[in-house]
Amino acid sequence: MEKEKIAILGGGFGALTAAWHLSATPELRRRYDVEIWQMGWRLGGKCATGRDDHNRILEHGLHFWFGCYDNAWSMLREIYAEWDRPENCPFQTGLDAFEPQNFTPLWTQSSDGSWDFCNIEWPTNSDERGSGELNLSIRGMLSQLASLLKQLLHATFEDDTDPTHSAVAREDVDLGCAAQKIEAPEGSDTEALVHLREVRESFRPKRQRSLPLGDLFRDLLHLGATFAAGITWDVLICGKSLDDLNEIEFRQWLKNHGADPEIVETTSPVRAIYDCCFWYLEGDHNRPSVGTGTALRVILRIITTYKESVMFTVKAGMAEVVVAPIYDILRARGVKVNFFHKTTGLHLDAAENSIARITLARQARTLGDYRPTKVINGVPTWPAHPYWEQIEDGEALAKAGVDFENHWSPPYPTEEVILKRGQDFDKVILGIAMGGYKQLNPDEPGLARELIAQRGPFADMVENTGLVPTLAAQVWLPQTTSELGWDDRPATVAGPERFDIWSDMSQLLPVEGGAGSIHYFCGAYASTTYSAPAHTNAQAVANADVTAQFAQWIDDYGTTAWCARPPEPLSPEQVYVRANIDPSECCVGAAAGQVQYRLPADGSGFDNLFLAGCHIRTGLNTTCVESAVMSGMQASRAISGQPRVVIGEDYL
Numbered sequence: 001m002e003k004e005k006i007a008i009l010g011g012g013f014g015a016l017t018a019a020w021h022l023s024a025t026p027e028l029r030r031r032y033d034v035e036i037w038q039m040g041w042r043l044g045g046k047c048a049t050g051r052d053d054h055n056r057i058l059e060h061g062l063h064f065w066f067g068c069y070d071n072a073w074s075m076l077r078e079i080y081a082e083w084d085r086p087e088n089c090p091f092q093t094g095l096d097a098f099e100p101q102n103f104t105p106l107w108t109q110s111s112d113g114s115w116d117f118c119n120i121e122w123p124t125n126s127d128e129r130g131s132g133e134l135n136l137s138i139r140g141m142l143s144q145l146a147s148l149l150k151q152l153l154h155a156t157f158e159d160d161t162d163p164t165h166s167a168v169a170r171e172d173v174d175l176g177c178a179a180q181k182i183e184a185p186e187g188s189d190t191e192a193l194v195h196l197r198e199v200r201e202s203f204r205p206k207r208q209r210s211l212p213l214g215d216l217f218r219d220l221l222h223l224g225a226t227f228a229a230g231i232t233w234d235v236l237i238c239g240k241s242l243d244d245l246n247e248i249e250f251r252q253w254l255k256n257h258g259a260d261p262e263i264v265e266t267t268s269p270v271r272a273i274y275d276c277c278f279w280y281l282e283g284d285h286n287r288p289s290v291g292t293g294t295a296l297r298v299i300l301r302i303i304t305t306y307k308e309s310v311m312f313t314v315k316a317g318m319a320e321v322v323v324a325p326i327y328d329i330l331r332a333r334g335v336k337v338n339f340f341h342k343t344t345g346l347h348l349d350a351a352e353n354s355i356a357r358i359t360l361a362r363q364a365r366t367l368g369d370y371r372p373t374k375v376i377n378g379v380p381t382w383p384a385h386p387y388w389e390q391i392e393d394g395e396a397l398a399k400a401g402v403d404f405e406n407h408w409s410p411p412y413p414t415e416e417v418i419l420k421r422g423q424d425f426d427k428v429i430l431g432i433a434m435g436g437y438k439q440l441n442p443d444e445p446g447l448a449r450e451l452i453a454q455r456g457p458f459a460d461m462v463e464n465t466g467l468v469p470t471l472a473a474q475v476w477l478p479q480t481t482s483e484l485g486w487d488d489r490p491a492t493v494a495g496p497e498r499f500d501i502w503s504d505m506s507q508l509l510p511v512e513g514g515a516g517s518i519h520y521f522c523g524a525y526a527s528t529t530y531s532a533p534a535h536t537n538a539q540a541v542a543n544a545d546v547t548a549q550f551a552q553w554i555d556d557y558g559t560t561a562w563c564a565r566p567p568e569p570l571s572p573e574q575v576y577v578r579a580n581i582d583p584s585e586c587c588v589g590a591a592a593g594q595v596q597y598r599l600p601a602d603g604s605g606f607d608n609l610f611l612a613g614c615h616i617r618t619g620l621n622t623t624c625v626e627s628a629v630m631s632g633m634q635a636s637r638a639i640s641g642q643p644r645v646v647i648g649e650d651y652l
Contacts (some may be wrong), residue, residue, distance in 0.1 A: 003033040006639065007358060007425035011038035011345045012045020013625055014612035015316060015431025016326050016452045021643055022077065023333040028599040028640060034335045035425075037360060039342035040404040041372055041386035042319065043327055045433060047625065048405075049317030055376065056512055057317040058384050058576055059584060062503055062520040064313060064491070065098060067306030069626040070647040073130025076322060083325040084332070088378035088614050090315075090511070095129055097321035099507050100309035102489045106573060107269045108216060108496035115496060115560050118216045118268070123565060125152040127307035134305050134648050144304035149217075151222055181562035193232045196519030197225070197258065218260060219267040223259060227557050230257035231296065235652075242652050246291030249592040253292040256614050258513075268494040273299060275493050275523065277622050278587050279605025283469045285497050285525040289591035294621045297652055302312065313491065313503060316511045324373050324380035340364045340404060341417060346609070348450050349421075352606035355428050361414040363404045365392040379511055379598060407582050408532070408539040421608070429635050430604070433611040435583030453560070456605040456652075457597075464597040465615060466589035471525040471546045474505075474576040477567055478516040481506050485564030496557050498523040498549060529581045542579035550577055587623040588615040595621050601631060602638035610635045619649035 006022060008015050012414065015036065022034050042048050048448075050058045065072060074094070080094035091097040102124060105117040128508040136557040186561040230253060235239045254264050274280065274288050276299060302310065327337065339361040349356035367390050373380045386396030386404065415595055419425055430437070430448075437448040439462075446452070452459040481489055481504050491503035499521040506517040523606055525546065532538035551570075559566040579587065598617040601610050614627035621627065633646045 001030070004031060004425050004427065005425045006032050006034045006429065007613075008034065008036045008429045008431055009358070010045070010431035010433070011036060011043035011337070012431060012433060012438070012613065013047060013323075013628035014614065014631040014635070015429065016043060016323065016330075017044075017075065017629045018429050018431060018612050018635040019330055019335050019632075020079075020326060021333050021633055021636035022328065022640055024642065027206055028642065029333060032280045032640065034235060034330075036330075036335065037338055037341045037343060037419075038337065039363065041339055041370070042382040043337070043372075044319035044323040044382075044581075045628075046587070047092060047118045047318040048568070049319035049323070049382055050378070050386045051317070051381045052576075056474075056476065056514075056576070057320070057508060058474065059472070059520070060152060060578060060580060061522040062471055062505075062624070063318045064101065064310045064311045064503075065625060066302050067309050069609055069624075069629075070130055070132070070134065070202075070307075071306075072626050072629045073307075074647075075130075075230075077130050077326050079322070079329065081178065082329055083143045083329065085325075085498045086375045086378045086380065089319060090378055094325075094399045097315050099315055100124070101254065101313045101489070101491045101503070102309050103490055104310075105492050106216070106272060107157070107492055107500070108267075109496075110549060115333060115557060117492065122310040122511070123148070124309050125307065131306045131307070134301075134651055139237045139302050145224060145228065148303055149220060163288060169522030186257050190237065192272035193229055193237065194550075197229050201250075214255050216268065219263050220269055222263060223254065223267070226254055226257050226259040226340075227296075227299070231253070231255065243596070245293040246595040247593055248292045249288075249294035250290050250292045251288065253295075253523070260443075271494040271500075275495075277590070277624070278468045278470060279526045279590060279622075280468060280524045280526075281466060281589065281591055282526065282528055284526040284528075285500075286540075289589070290622075291590055291592045291595040292593050294590045296560055298622055300649065301651065311491070313489075313507060314503060315507050317381065320379050320381050320511075324382065326371070328380070329644055339370050340366065342414075343436075343447050344416075345447050345449075346428070346437075346451055347431070347608070348454075352450075352454060353605075354421070355425075355609050357469040358419040358428065359427070360417040360419070362417050363393075363414055365399070366390055367392060375513060377513075379492070405582070405584075406539055406586075407534055408536060419422075419503060425640055429610045429612050429639075431635075433464060433586070433613060434462065434588050435530060435586040438462055438583065440583060443533050449603075451606065451609075452606070457599055457603060458605050461597045461599050461615075465594055466591060467473055467583065467586040468589050469525040469527045469530055469586050470522060470580045471549070472520070472522040472578045472580065473499060473546075473550045475521070475570065476514065476516065476517045476574050477519065477562075479562070479565055479567065480515075481517045483496060484517065484562040484567075492561075495561075496524060496553065499553050521553075525579060525581070527579075527581055530586050539579070539581065542581045543577065543622040546579040547575075547577045550575070566612075591623045600638075601634035610638050619646075619651055 011513050019034050022032050023029050046060050076094040088324045102122045108118050109115050153610045279290040281289050341360045342346045344361050345359040347357040388398045401410050402412045437446050489504040493501050500523045502521045505520045508518050529538045529542050612631045614623050615630050618627045618630040630646050
C-alpha cells in the first residue's frame with residue numbers, strides 16, 4: 001500500500017506533537033510518510049533554545065510547565081522511554097528534567113507606589129504528572145478551590161513567628177475555616193449561591209495604605225467566593241457553557257457577580273493570571289482582555305487539577321530537554337526534517353477547496369546532511385546561530401548579519417521550492433504560528449492570502465485573533481540566590497511593568513557550568529511593530545527600546561527584587577534581552593469576543609488542510625505548551641484517528 005504523504009509546516013510544539021503521534025507505531029509509519037518543513041536551523045517555535053559562545057542558554061522567554069499539563073507530561077514520559085539518550089545524560093525519565101517551583105512570592109504594591117512581596121508556598125500532592133484523566137465536576141472543582149485556599153493559608157502562616165503577623169495569622173485561620181463555605185453545601189444550587197454570596201461579602205476588605213499578607217488573603221477569599229458564586233449562577237443554575245461566557249471580559253464578569261471593583265482592578269492575584277497568560281490587547285497593560293470562559297478554564301485547570309506541584313521550571317534549555325529528544329526519535333522513526341525552508345505560500349486548486357501547491361524559500365544550502373545539535377555534558381544542545389561551517393557561503397552570510405528566523409533580516413539569496421499535491425504531499429498540517437500567516441500590512445499579504453480571500457471560517461479566525469508581542473531578559477549575577485536575600489529560589493508574578501514576571505533560574509548553573517545565580521524576566525510588550533514591512537529596521541529599534549526599558553527597570557526595582565545586596569550596574573555581558581515582535585514569535589490573544597473564532601484542527605474549511613498550534617480551539621484556548629501539544633494531538637487524530645483521547649479538550 002502506498003503511503004499517504006503528510007507535509008507539516010513549522011517546527012513548534014504543535015507541529016512536533018502531530019509528527020510524534022502520526023509516527024507513534026509501526027502500523028502508523030506504514031501508513032504515513034511524514035515530512036517537516038522548518039525555517040532556520042532549529043525546532044521548538046517560541047520554546048526554541050540556543051547556546052551562545054559562553055555555553056549560556058538563551059531562551060525566547062521564561063517558560064513554566066504547570067502541574068496540570070497532563071498531555072505534555074504524558075508525552076514527555078513517552079519520549080524518554082523511547083529516546084536513545086547520550087551516555088552521560090543527567091536526565092533519565094523526562095520528569096526529572098524539571099524542578100518543582102512551589103515558592104511563588106507575589107509582588108504587591110501599596111498606595112504610595114512602593115513594591116514588596118507576599119511569600120506564597122504552594123502545597124504539593126501525591127498525584128503523578130501525566131498519568132490520567134481529569135474527572136472533576138463543577139462542584140468538585142469548587143471544593144478543590146476551597147481546600148486549596150485553606151492549605152495556602154495554613155502553609156503561609158504555620159511557621160510565622162513574627163509578632164506583627166501573629167494577629168493576622170489568628171484572623172486568617174478563621175478566614176480559612178470560613179472558606180469551607182465556598183464548598184457547595186447539601187441542598188439546592190440556589191442555597192449554595194446564597195452561602196457563597198455571604199462569604200464574598202464577609203471578605204470585602206477596606207483598602208488600606210499597604211497590602212499586608214492578611215489583606216491579600218482577604219482579597220483571595222473575596223475573589224474565590226465571587227468566582228464560585230458566578231460559576232454556580234451562570235453554569236449550574238442558568239445552564240450556560242463556559243464558551244457562552246467568552247463574550248464577557250473576565251474582570252467585568254467578576255464585577256457583575258458582586259466583586260469589589262477596586263479589588264478586581266488593583267489586587268495582585270487578578271494581575272497575576274493576566275500576566276502569566278499575556279492577556280493584554282497588543283501587549284498593552286492598559287488594555288487587559290480575556291474571555292471569561294477561557295479565564296475560568298485556565299484558572300480551574302491550574303489550581304484544582306495540578307499534580308505533584310503547581311508548576312515546574314526546567315533544568316536545561318526547554319528545547320534541549322524536550323525538543324531535541326523528539327527530533328532524535330522522529331529521525332529514527334523515518335520522519336524527515338527539512339531545515340532552512342521558509343513557507344511562502346499555500347495555493348488552492350481550481351475548485352478552491354483544497355491545497356494544490358506549497359511554495360517555500362530555501363534559505364540556504366547545506367554542506368551535506370545538516371547536523372543541528374551538539375551534545376554538551378550529556379545534554380543535546382542547539383546553537384544560538386546556525387552552524388555556519390555547515391552552510392554554503394556561511395561565513396559571508398554570518399558577516400552580513402543574516403538571521404533566518406527574523407522577518408527583518410538583512411536580505412540574502414533564496415531559491416523557490418514547490419511541493420505538489422499527489423507528488424510531494426497529500427495532506428498538510430499548518431503548524432506555523434498564526435503571526436506567520438496573518439496579513440501584516442498592504443505590501444505583505446502573507447502566505448495564506450488565497451485561503452483568506454475565500455472569506456470563510458479560516459479568514460474569520462486569522463482576522464479576528466490578535467497578536468501579543470512579548471519581551472524577555474536573562475541576567476547572570478556573581479551573587480548566589482542566598483546572597484541576594486532569598487532562602488529559596490523565587491518565581492514571581494504581578495510585578496512592576498513591563499518585566500512583571502521574574503524567576504530565579506539558578507538550577508541551570510550545573511548545565512551551563514557557571515556560578516552565582518541566573519534570573520529570567522518576561523512580560524507583555526505594548527507594540528504593533530510586528531506589522532512593520534520587511535525592509536525596515538523594526539527589530540533593531542525594538543531591541544534598543546527593550547534594552548533601555550530593562551536597564552530602567554533594574555534601576556527602579558532591582559533593589560526590591562534582590563533585597564540583601566543590590567547588584568552592581570549590569571554589564572552588557574551579564575544581560576541577554578529579546579523583543580519578541582517577529583510575527584511568528586508573538587503570542588496569540590484570547591480576548592473577549594475573539595475566542596469563538598478559533599477553529600478545531602479539522603475545521604480549516606479546506607479538504608486537505610489541518611491546523612496545529614496554541615491559537616486553535618483546543619479546550620484550553622490560550623498560549624501555552626499544553627494547548628500546543630493538545631492541538632498537535634488533535635491534528636494527528638483528524639488524519640489518522642490517533643490518539644483517540646486528548647485529556648481536557650472537553651473540560652467544562
